[in-house]
Amino acid sequence: MSASHDESAFERAFHHAAERHERVWIFIVLVMLVLLGIGTMFYVVFDYGVITHDTVFHRDPTAVEREPAFRDGRLARTGPNDYAAYVVGRVWSWSPGVIHVPQGARVTFHVTSTDVLHGFQVQGTTVNVTAVPSIVGAVSYVFDRAGTY
Amino acid sequence: MSASLDARPVAIRPALAAATLNSQRRTTLAFLVAGFSALLIGALIGPLQALNYAGLNLYPYLQPVLRTYYTGLTVHGVLNGYVFPFFVLSGLLVCLSGRELGLAPNMTLWRGGFAIMATGTVMLLLAMFDNSSSVLWTFYPPLEGSPLFYLGMTLLGLGSVAPLPVLHDLRRRWKRGRPAASITPLVTYMGLITMWMWALSAVGVMSELLFQLDPWSLGLTRTVDPIIARTLFWLTGHPIVYFWLMPAYVSWYGLLSRQAGGKLVSDPMARLTFVLLMVFSLPVGSHHQFQDPGFSAVWRGILVALTMSVALPSLITAFTIGLSLEFAGRLRGGRGWFGWFTALPWRDPSVAGQVLAAVSFILGGATGIVNGSWLLDNLVHNTTFLPGHFHLTVGTVVAMTFMSVTFWLIPELTGRRLLSRRLALAAMWLWFVGMSVFATGMVWAGLYGVPRRAWVSALPHSAYTALYGAAHAPMVLVAAGGVLLWAATLCFYAVFFGTILAGRRGQAREPVPFAEALGSNGPPSALARALEHVGLLVLLSLLVMVAAYLPILWSFLGRVTEARGWVVW
Numbered sequence A: 001m002s003a004s005h006d007e008s009a010f011e012r013a014f015h016h017a018a019e020r021h022e023r024v025w026i027f028i029v030l031v032m033l034v035l036l037g038i039g040t041m042f043y044v045v046f047d048y049g050v051i052t053h054d055t056v057f058h059r060d061p062t063a064v065e066r067e068p069a070f071r072d073g074r075l076a077r078t079g080p081n082d083y084a085a086y087v088v089g090r091v092w093s094w095s096p097g098v099i100h101v102p103q104g105a106r107v108t109f110h111v112t113s114t115d116v117l118h119g120f121q122v123q124g125t126t127v128n129v130t131a132v133p134s135i136v137g138a139v140s141y142v143f144d145r146a147g148t149y
Numbered sequence B: 001m002s003a004s005l006d007a008r009p010v011a012i013r014p015a016l017a018a019a020t021l022n023s024q025r026r027t028t029l030a031f032l033v034a035g036f037s038a039l040l041i042g043a044l045i046g047p048l049q050a051l052n053y054a055g056l057n058l059y060p061y062l063q064p065v066l067r068t069y070y071t072g073l074t075v076h077g078v079l080n081g082y083v084f085p086f087f088v089l090s091g092l093l094v095c096l097s098g099r100e101l102g103l104a105p106n107m108t109l110w111r112g113g114f115a116i117m118a119t120g121t122v123m124l125l126l127a128m129f130d131n132s133s134s135v136l137w138t139f140y141p142p143l144e145g146s147p148l149f150y151l152g153m154t155l156l157g158l159g160s161v162a163p164l165p166v167l168h169d170l171r172r173r174w175k176r177g178r179p180a181a182s183i184t185p186l187v188t189y190m191g192l193i194t195m196w197m198w199a200l201s202a203v204g205v206m207s208e209l210l211f212q213l214d215p216w217s218l219g220l221t222r223t224v225d226p227i228i229a230r231t232l233f234w235l236t237g238h239p240i241v242y243f244w245l246m247p248a249y250v251s252w253y254g255l256l257s258r259q260a261g262g263k264l265v266s267d268p269m270a271r272l273t274f275v276l277l278m279v280f281s282l283p284v285g286s287h288h289q290f291q292d293p294g295f296s297a298v299w300r301g302i303l304v305a306l307t308m309s310v311a312l313p314s315l316i317t318a319f320t321i322g323l324s325l326e327f328a329g330r331l332r333g334g335r336g337w338f339g340w341f342t343a344l345p346w347r348d349p350s351v352a353g354q355v356l357a358a359v360s361f362i363l364g365g366a367t368g369i370v371n372g373s374w375l376l377d378n379l380v381h382n383t384t385f386l387p388g389h390f391h392l393t394v395g396t397v398v399a400m401t402f403m404s405v406t407f408w409l410i411p412e413l414t415g416r417r418l419l420s421r422r423l424a425l426a427a428m429w430l431w432f433v434g435m436s437v438f439a440t441g442m443v444w445a446g447l448y449g450v451p452r453r454a455w456v457s458a459l460p461h462s463a464y465t466a467l468y469g470a471a472h473a474p475m476v477l478v479a480a481g482g483v484l485l486w487a488a489t490l491c492f493y494a495v496f497f498g499t500i501l502a503g504r505r506g507q508a509r510e511p512v513p514f515a516e517a518l519g520s521n522g523p524p525s526a527l528a529r530a531l532e533h534v535g536l537l538v539l540l541s542l543l544v545m546v547a548a549y550l551p552i553l554w555s556f557l558g559r560v561t562e563a564r565g566w567v568v569w
Helices: A009-046 A061-066 B018-053 B069-101 B107-129 B147-160 B163-175 B186-217 B226-237 B239-259 B267-281 B285-289 B297-331 B336-342 B349-372 B375-380 B385-414 B421-447 B461-502 B526-530 B534-557
Strands: A053-057 A075-077 A082-090 A093-095 A105-113 A118-121 A128-131 A135-143
Touching (some): A082 A118, A082 A128, A105 A128, A128 A135, B069 B107, B069 B186, B069 B239, B069 B385, B107 B163, B163 B186, B186 B226, B186 B534, B226 B239, B226 B285, B226 B534, B239 B267, B267 B534, B285 B297, B349 B375, B421 B461
Parallel strands (some): A082 A105
Antiparallel strands (some): A075 A082, A118 A128
């Protein structure tokens, strides 16, 4: 190995500096990742409703077809300003198609599928649920802005 | 014989006869040709999907080769995501380790892996092109493809772990007769950790295939549980991105600094990066399921923290590779803040391609942190943001690095000169610019909520405008990037196949450019010695993986659902 002979002063100095900077960099990265992690968790707790929760499991994916709320794609009023929407994903369509709620309403979406996996998203909001056959997932969102989503 | 005590023999041992070397070269070449042929098909289909987003529906003109957008998307994903990287890295890791250690790999095992993967690939191609299995590369049940698809996938997965025993055998033979404390040379070490990471994580998708999808598609079971399948898939589906990435890192850490005219600034950091990738990547797969029902909120919070940790090794890599390139640039006379960067050997397509790949990884990594951030992910999940992200990572970092490697490796394997240095450079720049434009468009369109995997160009024009008119500008970028990528693909394959078939012969072969590390003449660092306990590290990773997945799967196993299969294309 010839490395020991031709290792120049520049190389030695560079190596020395590199080892010091490496430690500094790893420290910065760890702090950055911890802050990012804390920030993420803060928003999760702050806006807890959009977490998929309230899971109901069925053995048979078509079981929800026998529940009137899902069969008819109902929007039920559950409180003064609270609504529950029962959403079923089917290949190439969602039921119900359009949901009207007053501005400021808190809507809980109960989402499932009767055939394959679907992705349920309300554009422009953080509502995003995977519709899994025979599992009902729920998320809540407050529609503060008037508009079409 | 003092050479045998060195951590890194610089020359190939004369004992390695020319005949065995040539048979290794032929086998490596076969792996590369198979892998890059898959990428050729996949890359030619890709821009069709980009044009789809701009509202151009070319599929009616492609009958009967590609029946639908979804057929094309399945072929594109399976070939580019599985077949291409599996073949290339199986060839590359074994070939490089054999050369580094100066030992011949076990050819039967190595070629056996090739044969199993090739059989699987043929089955997959048959199942995809006859439109019986347009289930996309994630093949989520209860979408149901033909048995040929699932059995082919099973074989492909099985063959892809063949390099693990080959590398272990090489390392064992190299250690024989050396002091017990000797440190495995870097490239072999990185290859071995990569393969262990993959072997552990592949347990997920292999269980999904063997216990759920194979029997189900053969009609032995009537129904399938979609959420268990999806969880097993993502157990493998996240680590697989590191299975693509780590071989690219092998080239960056193990070779690039020498190609650029310098040295690797830190050998132990390279080892640490690989070990961290193995430990952290295994438990985080279900962050792809933030939006799925059935996971506890506490568990998701733990996943966020773990997912952030996976960024650590990549950020260490950014530092170490950046600094190694700076060292090379300064040795070449570069001065000032950016002078070292412009002083790099940009005329060498192999260096230029890998440096450009590394640059694109900055944006790829940043979009990755967005995806990992749960609530931000809620905004972009299942939109074009996601494919935008992974085309910057696997589509740029990995694909460009593998292409760049062929620019020196194909001449070494064939003894022919690279067909055209300029054309190779053009391929790399076109790919870099094309993919950047494409991915910018995809990420931007995703913020408008444009869904991924949607045949939007088949919609009536009025519906397309009403739904996605707001995202028109980014979707034009998507299409423009796609067209540039077509040009890049043509340039690259002209060089690739041109060199193999028509490169000038009689070229003196350059030695494999293994990088030397700064301080490599001193005693091995404590970190490198600690990381030499591969068995313990693997055991630790296995425990972490089991601890992460046992609670999830246990809760699903208690509430099995019975879904029948669907064919929706």
